[in-house]
Amino acid sequence: MRAANALALCVGILLAVPTLAQQVQEVAPPREQVPAAVEAREQLNIVSTTEDSEVVDLLADFRARYPGIETVYSKINSNDIYNHIVDPSSSREASGDVIWSSAMDLQVKLVNDGYAQPYESKEIAHIPDWATWKDEAYAITAEPIVIVYNKNLVAESDVPQTRAELKNLLSQKPDTYRGKIASYDPERSGTGFLFITRDARITRATWDMVRAFGDAGIKLYSTTGTILDRISSGEHLIAYNMIGSYAIERAKEDASIGIVFPADYITLMSRIAFIPVAARHPESAKLFLDYLLSERGQKFLLARSVGPVRLDLGADGVIPADRADAVRPVHIGPELLTYLDQSKRASFLKEWRRALQDR
Numbered sequence: 001m002r003a004a005n006a007l008a009l010c011v012g013i014l015l016a017v018p019t020l021a022q023q024v025q026e027v028a029p030p031r032e033q034v035p036a037a038v039e040a041r042e043q044l045n046i047v048s049t050t051e052d053s054e055v056v057d058l059l060a061d062f063r064a065r066y067p068g069i070e071t072v073y074s075k076i077n078s079n080d081i082y083n084h085i086v087d088p089s090s091s092r093e094a095s096g097d098v099i100w101s102s103a104m105d106l107q108v109k110l111v112n113d114g115y116a117q118p119y120e121s122k123e124i125a126h127i128p129d130w131a132t133w134k135d136e137a138y139a140i141t142a143e144p145i146v147i148v149y150n151k152n153l154v155a156e157s158d159v160p161q162t163r164a165e166l167k168n169l170l171s172q173k174p175d176t177y178r179g180k181i182a183s184y185d186p187e188r189s190g191t192g193f194l195f196i197t198r199d200a201r202i203t204r205a206t207w208d209m210v211r212a213f214g215d216a217g218i219k220l221y222s223t224t225g226t227i228l229d230r231i232s233s234g235e236h237l238i239a240y241n242m243i244g245s246y247a248i249e250r251a252k253e254d255a256s257i258g259i260v261f262p263a264d265y266i267t268l269m270s271r272i273a274f275i276p277v278a279a280r281h282p283e284s285a286k287l288f289l290d291y292l293l294s295e296r297g298q299k300f301l302l303a304r305s306v307g308p309v310r311l312d313l314g315a316d317g318v319i320p321a322d323r324a325d326a327v328r329p330v331h332i333g334p335e336l337l338t339y340l341d342q343s344k345r346a347s348f349l350k351e352w353r354r355a356l357q358d359r
Helices: 002-026 052-065 078-086 104-112 163-172 190-202 206-215 224-233 244-253 282-293 295-302 321-326 334-340 342-357
Strands: 042-048 069-075 098-101 137-139 143-150 181-184 219-221 238-243 257-260 266-269 272-274 327-329
Touching: 042 282, 052 069, 052 282, 052 295, 069 282, 078 098, 078 104, 098 104, 098 282, 104 137, 104 190, 104 272, 104 334, 137 282, 143 224, 143 244, 163 206, 181 190, 181 224, 190 206, 190 238, 190 266, 190 334, 190 342, 206 342, 219 224, 224 238, 224 244, 224 257, 238 244, 244 257, 282 295, 321 327, 334 342
Parallel strands: 042 069, 042 098, 181 219, 181 238, 266 327
Antiparallel strands: 098 272, 137 272, 143 238, 143 257, 143 266
């Protein structure tokens, strides 16, 4: 019954999200006066890891508010973004005025190494303390990391509500779930590495779960889309540590996708934005950063199931109310630099591989 109740909450939430989007879009955006510091027909270059489809309405709204700014959006891999900032000659891509990426650790490293310029957003009073660092890096989103399962093939009584329940399920029903568990590969996926190291920081019991994954013959992938496709097809039955926004969007159109917001704790990841020192159009960049953090901009993200970071929106529309106390955001700051140290990264991955192979 617990799983059914949680699922009912999620379904209600998902149905409410498009209504919110319609409410935002029905109110025509006022045309804003472009500050004198912004040149006429100035080009604003936004470089991001976020898929175009997730921000198409948001960008259209920003362009309607500031028709005097030519907004160019480029979707680029997080590693390529990092390399281009550090060495602009390494890429032909245009230099970004706003850098917006889900690779939290790489973003923090760029800020830490002096590649960002300070700007105190006009919206700073509306975001939590953990969501900003040095008035340079800003968390734009607060996205839950969830467990995904195939609703048609996983018995309701098997749906794990905690990590301990997931571990016990794999131990108690090895034949049912052998080869049927999936997750990100921390050796190939930066976000996957971030999530599993976060788990290990929170509890040493993570390693017991990893050993259970190894016994179950877990399958590891580098992309969310591939995992969700295979959950939907039934090739896999349960996926661990999935980015919630993608899963929620898929569940809107795919009735086989079930989502669990873990009761023990819910990691919140963020897509971090900053204005680089080398930005050619910093004033336009400030306008866009403020817009991303504004209530209107956040509601456009929420319409795509991307959790808002604003305090006055909280987790509304994404995380069920009975799971709100389980939320543990990843704080923006030096802690994210720990595993960018290659020796520490190598040591963690060695322990990961050993746990997976420990029969």
